[in-house]
Every structure is written in C-alpha cells, then in structure tokens.
Amino acid sequence: MRGGGGGSRARQNAIRSGLVVLGAVAFSYLSFRVGFKPYLDRAQEAMDTHVSSTAAATDGSVSDAAQPDHAGEEGLATSKDPAVVLRD
Template structure:
C-alpha cells in the first residue's frame, strides 16, 4: 500500500503545476494584451457615445420636422396608419 502515497503526491504535484501554468498564462495575457484591450474598450465606449449623440440629434431633428405646419402630426392632421396597405398607398 506504499505506492498509493506516492501516486497521491504525484497527483498533487501535477495539479499545482497545472494551476501555476494557468495563472502564468492569465497574467501574461493580461499584461501582454492590456494596451490593446484598453484601446478596444475606449473605441467601443466612444462608438456608444457617438451613437447616443446621433440618436439624440435625429430625435431633435424629427421633432422639429413634425412641428412644421405642413406635416400631418404637426398641424393636427390624420395620424399615420399602422396598416401595411396604407403605408404602401402613401
């Protein structure tokens, strides 16, 4: 039964080596690619902010267009229909 202790020690040693290698790989990834990850995050954030500004500008432009006298919703005309046939007809 003496061989069982040696097998257990080898299993523990292998587990420690695997965990150490995984930790080293993770740290290498984070340190090596951090500048690229930061740039990608900044690009995504700026894209989100620019699309928010574009959506706000589009909403403001459409609101001002609807307030014009010739626009049906602006001067109390008929509301647009949700019927697809009516949309194709207009």
C-alpha cells in the first residue's frame, strides 16, 4: 500500500505547474515590452506633447486652427486623432 505519498506528489506537481505558468506570463510580458518598445515610446511622447499643446491652447497662445487633424510635416505631435499615433 502507498499511504499518503500520493497527495504530496500531486501538490508538488501543482506547484511546479504554477511556477511554469508564472514564468511563461513573465516572459510573455517582457517580450511584448521589448518588442513594442519603440511604438510605445512614440505613442507616449505623442500623448505627452498633445497634453502640453492642449494646455497651451487653453491659455490662448495656440489656436485650434494652427493644429491639423492629422500628422503633417511636424510628425505625430500635432495630431488630435489617437489612431495616428500607431501609424508609421
């Protein structure tokens, strides 16, 4: 007869499986961050620039007519359309 050894083996297998899953999730997250870093940085920069230009526009120094709806010569910073941030 085998006694209570089967329960500890099942518990060890469950812990091992949990660690493998956590490792896979961590690896996937880091791969995503590294793979999409240029795009994420560009999107963050565009959002920061848009927020600062919006704050300047409320002061009256920059009018809405001076900012085009889509990215022009100045790049993504002047766009009001969030989809333009992800466009190359």
